[in-house]
Amino acid sequence: MNVPDLFSFQSPVKIDSGWRALENIPLELAGSGARKPLVLCGPQRDGTMETFTAAFADSGTAVVLYEGPPADPDPAVLRELWNLYRDRGCDAIIALGGRATADAAKVLNIAVSGRPEDVERAAGGKSVAGPLRPFFYCPTTPGDGRETSCFARLGKWDFSSQSLMPNLAVIDPRLLREGPSGALGAALVSALATAVEACLAPARNPLSDVYAGVVIRLAAENACAAKKRTLVLAPAANALCLSGVVLSNTARGPASRLAVALSAKAPIREAAAMAVLLPHAAAFLAGKPPRLRSLILALAGADAPPASLGAAGLSKETLPEAARLAACGDGGLSEADGLAILSLAWKGTP
Known part of the structure; x- marks a missing residue:
């Protein structure tokens, strides 16, 4: 292999994949120094929510659920989520869903790691002040690949930073559904x-x-x-x-x-x-x-x-x-x- 004189590669993304991979989340949270995640839940069906919450049953980990964040949360919704995260004493974010949920979680992570005002400052590809809070991604459809990337989009705002990449992607077949045709x-x-x-x-x-x-x-x-x-x-x-x-x-x-x-x-x-x-x-x-x-x-x-x-x-x-x-x-x-x-x-x- 010809190794170039100069190259750069960065990936904070760990992947836990397999049957009952969800049950590893409490241990992964503890390893990240977190104990109470805020879980953003996209549209769920066929018992996926029950399967997800059951994975925490014997762990002693408290989970705060927020169901149905809009595909393009406006600043008022972000402020509501920031208040929920702060008031409930959360210290990590989990996105349970697909691309829209993952993007919302990434942008929320900018806000909870600093202030909501930081979101607009980071838009347009500007640098994101890091490090951010622990962020895990649990797909319920295979997604489109950008969920684990350094990119996010929220309405008219585009974000790009390695800090936005999830620390962990948990792929459990029990959660996965095919999604829309094609x-x-x-x-x-x-x-x-x-x-x-x-x-x-x-x-x-x-x-x-x-x-x-x-x-x-x-x-x-x-x-x-x-x-x-x-x-x-x-x-x-x-x-x-x-x-x-x-x-x-x-x-x-x-x-x-x-x-x-x-x-x-x-x-x-x-x-x-x-x-x-x-x-x-x-x-x-x-x-x-x-x-x-x-x-x-x-x-x-x-x-x-x-x-x-x-x-x-x-x-x-x-x-x-x-x-x-x-x-x-x-x-x-x-x-x-x-x-x-x-x-x-x-x-x-x-």
Whole structure:
């Protein structure tokens, strides 16, 4: 392995995965110096809440529950949660749910680790004063990978800091449900894109490569299971949790940049654009077309992406503007390279 002269990698995320992994939470809390977590509970069903609370039954750990935080809590809700955390003597946060719940927990952690006013100061990618309070994430759906990343979004505010990453992700199959139709396939395609582009990035990071390799293997295994119409939610959740770590330690690649730009300028969802663009972006980075299209189709299942941007109904005239939006001036994707990838993706699979 060729180790670069300079690279950086950081991950505070520990993963406890497996049957009855929930029962480890009280011990993990004690190891973090915490005794009373505030649990933000997203929409629950099928007894997941009962399963979660039962894990604390014999531990002596007090749990404060807050059910149903809105997807985009406004400052008044954040102030209410801050008061609840302070008044009940909480010293940690657990997000039980999916992306929206995890984002709310991350932003709340900024507030309870300081003052509610710190949230607005930290918005827009500004530094977050750390360290923050212990933060655990318990998915009830496999998620989309950003739950364990250093990123969060709350309404109009975007946050980016390694301090926002959870200290622990607890993946217990008893909690996991499939979620909306097509959501898991789209999330795994996005995780696959993050991992493939990390492995092919010009500035290679050997530790990110290790994590990305596991994500790719788990995605491939999930694709094989999908062909047999069997659900393997725990491996998928592990792949997505690891992809959040990869995302936090690598620059965004051309497929993700172009997908975001396209979805902003054309009538196509970011996930669908990503699925079409990834084989072409990977071919651009690797110098030859990797065998990704069949894997993407298997992951997507019944929600298979179009064969090309043209087949998706996109006008070729939208491509130059998307390439301009996706271009970055930091030695990454150039406007010309972005347009070349978009043009290939508009025509179809190489």
